[in-house]
Amino acid sequence: MSVLHSLMEGFATAMTVNNLLWMVAGAVLGTLIGILPGLGNPAATLAILLPLTLRLPPTTGLIMMAGIYHGAKFAGATTAILLNIPTETSSVVLCYDGHPLSKQGRAGPAMGMSAISGFIASTVGIVALTFAAPLAAELAVNFGPPEFAMLMFFGLLLVVSLAGKSPVKGLISMFLGLLVSTVGVDIFTGSERYTFGSVDLYDGIEFLILTLGLFAVGEVMVNLEKPNATTKFSAPKRLRDYLPTMDDLRQSRMAIAIGSVLGFFIGALPGGGSTMASFVSYAVVKNTSRHPERFGHGAIEGVAGPEAANNSEAGGAMIPLLSLGLPGSASTSVMLAALLLYGVQPGPLLFTNHPEIAWPVIASLYLGTIALLVLNLPMIPVWVQILRIPYWLLYPIILMLAVVGAYSVRGSLFDVWLLMGFSVTGYLLRKLEVPATPMLMAFVLGPQAERTVRQSLMLSDNNPMIFLERPISASIVATTVAVIAFSVISRTRKRRRAAQRGLNAAVAVVADTVK
Amino acid sequence: MRRSDAVLGVAVTLIGGGALWMATRMPFYSENTPGPGFFPVLVSSGLVIMGLILIRQSLRPSKPEVRAVGAVSQLDREAHGKAPKPPQGAPFIPARPLAVLIGFLACVPLLGVLGFVLTAILLFAYLLFFVEKRRSAGAIAATVTIPVVTWLLFVQLLGIELPNGLLRLGFLGI
Numbered sequence: 001m002s003v004l005h006s007l008m009e010g011f012a013t014a015m016t017v018n019n020l021l022w023m024v025a026g027a028v029l030g031t032l033i034g035i036l037p038g039l040g041n042p043a044a045t046l047a048i049l050l051p052l053t054l055r056l057p058p059t060t061g062l063i064m065m066a067g068i069y070h071g072a073k074f075a076g077a078t079t080a081i082l083l084n085i086p087t088e089t090s091s092v093v094l095c096y097d098g099h100p101l102s103k104q105g106r107a108g109p110a111m112g113m114s115a116i117s118g119f120i121a122s123t124v125g126i127v128a129l130t131f132a133a134p135l136a137a138e139l140a141v142n143f144g145p146p147e148f149a150m151l152m153f154f155g156l157l158l159v160v161s162l163a164g165k166s167p168v169k170g171l172i173s174m175f176l177g178l179l180v181s182t183v184g185v186d187i188f189t190g191s192e193r194y195t196f197g198s199v200d201l202y203d204g205i206e207f208l209i210l211t212l213g214l215f216a217v218g219e220v221m222v223n224l225e226k227p228n229a230t231t232k233f234s235a236p237k238r239l240r241d242y243l244p245t246m247d248d249l250r251q252s253r254m255a256i257a258i259g260s261v262l263g264f265f266i267g268a269l270p271g272g273g274s275t276m277a278s279f280v281s282y283a284v285v286k287n288t289s290r291h292p293e294r295f296g297h298g299a300i301e302g303v304a305g306p307e308a309a310n311n312s313e314a315g316g317a318m319i320p321l322l323s324l325g326l327p328g329s330a331s332t333s334v335m336l337a338a339l340l341l342y343g344v345q346p347g348p349l350l351f352t353n354h355p356e357i358a359w360p361v362i363a364s365l366y367l368g369t370i371a372l373l374v375l376n377l378p379m380i381p382v383w384v385q386i387l388r389i390p391y392w393l394l395y396p397i398i399l400m401l402a403v404v405g406a407y408s409v410r411g412s413l414f415d416v417w418l419l420m421g422f423s424v425t426g427y428l429l430r431k432l433e434v435p436a437t438p439m440l441m442a443f444v445l446g447p448q449a450e451r452t453v454r455q456s457l458m459l460s461d462n463n464p465m466i467f468l469e470r471p472i473s474a475s476i477v478a479t480t481v482a483v484i485a486f487s488v489i490s491r492t493r494k495r496r497r498a499a500q501r502g503l504n505a506a507v508a509v510v511a512d513t514v515k
Numbered sequence: 516m517r518r519s520d521a522v523l524g525v526a527v528t529l530i531g532g533g534a535l536w537m538a539t540r541m542p543f544y545s546e547n548t549p550g551p552g553f554f555p556v557l558v559s560s561g562l563v564i565m566g567l568i569l570i571r572q573s574l575r576p577s578k579p580e581v582r583a584v585g586a587v588s589q590l591d592r593e594a595h596g597k598a599p600k601p602p603q604g605a606p607f608i609p610a611r612p613l614a615v616l617i618g619f620l621a622c623v624p625l626l627g628v629l630g631f632v633l634t635a636i637l638l639f640a641y642l643l644f645f646v647e648k649r650r651s652a653g654a655i656a657a658t659v660t661i662p663v664v665t666w667l668l669f670v671q672l673l674g675i676e677l678p679n680g681l682l683r684l685g686f687l688g689i
Binding site: 033168169171172175176178179182186188189191193194217220221222224225392393395396397399400401403404407408411413416417420423424427431432433434446450453454457458461462 | 519534538548555562565566568611619627635639642661677
């Protein structure tokens with residue numbers, strides 16, 4: 001049976017009235033629950049709704065899970081853009097340009113671009129999944145610890161390109177994030193690191209605590225410096241202002257293309273994940289842009305690129321899950337758990353033994369994006385109304401939800417204390433003009449970077465040349481060096497041009513005066 | 516000299532130095548493989564180096580920015596991650612954020628004693644009545660209803676545990 005024929009049968013199964021209704025219900029529930037801090041990441045949302053989805057027949061349950069997954073992803077984008085609170089790791093980069101767009105009164109276009117680029121990229125991802133699954137599975141098997149280590153290295157060094165004016169401060173932020181990521185018990189040896197004897201720190205520090213402190217509460221503190229801050233932003237007045245313009249779409253087409261391709265390939269790597277996909281996509285889009293200085297100040301491509309990667313990753317992540325039985329991310333781990341609970345063993349034989357489950361699931365991923373586009377685009381004016389809440393009322397709600405989010409992670413007041421610590425840290429970082437995003441990114445990527453470097457050195461008997469001897473790893477190193485060199489040269493050229501322009505203008509003024 | 520950068524550089528160097536000292540007490544290599552101290556040593560060394568570089572940069576006299584007359588550098592416009600420029604002579608942390616921070620910090624010990632709902636009501640009351648000086652009916656209603664609705668949503672509907680108080684009155688987690 002040809003792949004296309006199987007996919008069409010999958011669509012036919014997914015598009016029954018019953019399955020479509022459950023998928024739409026999943027998308028709505030995923031969005032509503034995904035908005036809440038503490039529950040916002042797709043894995044948590046999927047886990048909370050697992051008891052409900054398991055009551056349904058396997059195909060229907062998995063189709064609903066695809067809807068929940070997309071709903072939670074969109075919710076993460078919503079809170080990042082509107083409130084600068086990324087409820088999941090892959091939404092962090094949306095704060096960088098999405099939130100400034102919100103401040104400029106363009107929250108609607110930012111969210112609309114998030115939905116549209118996500119839809120386009122999901123299409124690319126699902127099409128690629130359908131036809132490239134066997135090839136991608138083979139490539140994924142060749143990705144070992146050295147390749148992952150260099151990919152992490154690539155991601156971490158690209159952080160410098162997101163640092164704004166001061167690379168030194170960006171690196172400081174990155175190293176702080178890496179340091180915080182080492183807190184807890186070392187997974188290789190079981191030794192405690194930086195726990196200061198506290199049992200509460202054995203499991204390390206939770207991502208949500210860091211996010212809420214650095215971004216949510218830090219942002220509130222900075223906004224409160226403005227005297228008499230009332231309504232923070234202006235909500236758009238005309239209906240057409242709620243959606244991206246044709247110019248926005250034209251400007252973002254390269255970013256969407258880059259994000260779609262990168263997201264799919266990174267998602268296909270076991271352990272790749274949408275976080276890595278969105279970070280790498282943002283960095284590449286920025287570094288290949290003709291106007292990288294616009295990024296961080298409300299560049300619409302800064303939303304389009306990462307969101308495209310975030311969504312095409314879903315297609316890529318299905319490859320290791322379905323063909324190798326390896327979950328590529330936390331969300332696919334929950335899906336794996338669901339498959340096993342249904343009595344279905346993912347792996348190379350899934351497509352042969354259970355095509356009636358595999359193909360409808362793939363089809364439902366695509367349908368889930370359509371459902372999201374249809375449901376959420378009209379809902380954008382509703383979500384944007386959050387901005388109309390007067391700020392004197394909005395910020396206490398944010399602070400209260402931050403406490404709820406922090407406590408709900410492990411049911412521990414210690415985490416709330418940690419939230420306080422990171423809130424003060426976040427505010428001080430803002431005051432000292434140290435960007436917080438590199439710290440958060442390094443915190444997320446740090447454990448995997450450490451693990452893969454150590455595994456690589458173990459494999460090679462402590463020979464660091466392993467990173468250059470393997471072709472894929474060496475290619476990633478070469479790409480990293482090229483991108484950084486390009487960034488440095490580009491920055492130096494711009495500075496020289498600006499200095500020359502200023503000098504020319506000053507000379508012209510002096511000449512005029514002398515005349 | 517940029518004083519804030521010098522202070523930041525010193526703080527980062529001290530933090531990095533402290534972390535490095537602790538990291539050197541863990542095995543860097545054990546059984547011929549990278550040990551638990553491997554990554555912390557590298558990272559904390561990086562922090563120390565960056566801190567020292569920042570101190571050096573802050574001690575250099577800043578170059579006058581070359582600009583066309585009348586031009587405003589785009590980088591001077593409000594940038595992400597940069598706090599708005601305070602007026603001359605303003606405190607490093609203005610009064611309003613400081614007041615909010617103090618109230619926020621005071622929540623934590625109260626959570627274990629009064630529970631989530633009462634603590635949240637007290638936080639709202641402090642922020643709305645004392646910091647924001649809003650005493651309208653809407654503010655009073657919000658002070659009570661928002662914490663209660665939040666508790667109902669998380670605890671009753673979603674089954675997420677929130678801190679209970681010691682009073683054990685048996686409703687709203689108080």
